[in-house]
Amino acid sequence: xxxxxxxxxxxxxAGGSLKLSCVASGGTFSSLSMGWFRQAxxxxxxxxxxxxxxxxxxxxxxxVKGRFTISRDDAKDTVYxxxxxxxxxxTAIYYCAASPSQFxxxxxxxxxxxxxxxxxxxx
Numbered sequence: 001x002x003x004x005x006x007x008x009x010x011x012x013x014a015g016g017s018l019k020l021s022c023v024a025s026g027g028t029f030s031s032l033s034m035g036w037f038r039q040a041x042x043x044x045x046x047x048x049x050x051x052x053x054x055x056x057x058x059x060x061x062x063x064v065k066g067r068f069t070i071s072r073d074d075a076k077d078t079v080y081x082x083x084x085x086x087x088x089x090x091t092a093i094y095y096c097a098a099s100p101s102q103f104x105x106x107x108x109x110x111x112x113x114x115x116x117x118x119x120x121x122x123x
Contacts, residue, residue: 002027002112004096009117014088016121020081022096022114030054033099034072034079035110038092038119045095049081050104059104063089086121093118 008020035050049070050059069082094117097110
């Protein structure tokens with residue numbers, strides 16, 4: 001069973017930056033694709049970014065392209081989400097998830113989930 005723990009959420013002003021981290025345990029991290037999702041109050045969960053294992057292919061939702069960067073450090077069993085030029089609309093709980101598939105585009109393949117970390121962007 002893979003366990004995921006996110007950290008790095010905070011309250012920041014619009015235009016600011018944050019870096020989220022997610023540490024995995026209980027599995028072979030180098031064989032897991034990793035994704036970031038978010039859910040704002042009253043809204044459905046959004047699939048915002050992912051990175052495959054081995055090839056390191058990446059996916060970004062249009063609304064975060066050019067502002068967010070996903071990366072992974074297999075030596076540390078950690079995936080990161082660097083968020084720049086944050087907007088009020090980025091306010092949400094951010095969740096890390098893991099998938100055993102290299103096909104990162106299907107959110108349904110993510111089987112393991114963290115508890116989430118709150119990101120609040122204020123004006």
